[in-house]
Amino acid sequence: MILGIDHIGLATDDPDGVAPFLSALGLAASDRGVAEAYGVACEFWHRPGEPAHPAVELVSPAGDDSSVAGRLADPGPGLYHLAFTVDDLEADLAKLRAQGFTAVxxxxxxxxxxxxxxxxxxxxxxxxxLVELVQYDDHPAAG
Structure with missing residues (x-):
């Protein structure tokens, strides 16, 4: 079951250049990491003191084979994906495929x-x- 919005992904090749705009909107960088399977670096931004609320994620290439490279080339930087937290990733993936979504x-x-x-x-x-389904290990249905 979809539990809520986890984050909104923005594609950029200049996360340092986007940072002042997110700060001006009252957000602060909370954590970052690399999704190796996709070749992307990710920075998560939240309202200070509200890490449980949806984040803005800056997604940038971490290498030449990055999955975001094509998006940055055409149509360019901007809204990349909408991510939803789910309680059973495999079941929700199958359900949405059956309802017409194309699995990436x-x-x-x-x-x-x-x-x-x-x-x-x-x-x-x-x-x-582009929709991202997200499940965290600390959720009871995580596998």
Missing amino acids: DREPCAGARPGMRVAFLYARRPAGL
């Missing part, structure tokens, strides 16, 4: 945070929306 990942992968597993799906039409 065959199986869940390690995310950028410790204990984070993720899987991406795409709803090309009519929204052109």
Whole structure:
């Protein structure tokens, strides 16, 4: 079951350049990591003192084979994906595939945070929306 919004991903090749804008919006960098399977570096930004609320994630290339490189080339930096926290990643992945989403990942992968597993799906039409499902190890249904 989808439990809520985990974060909104923004694609950028200049996270240091985006930082002042996020700070001006009242957000602060809370944690960062690398999602090796996707070749991306991720910075998570929250309102200070509110880490349980949805974050803004800056997603940037961590190498030449980064999954975000194509997005940055065309159409360019900007909204990249919407991520939802789920309680059973495999079941929710199967459910959304059955409802017309196209799976980007065959199986869940390690995310950028410790204990984070993720899987991406795409709803090309009519929204052109990339969706990330997120499950944390500390959730009872985590596998």
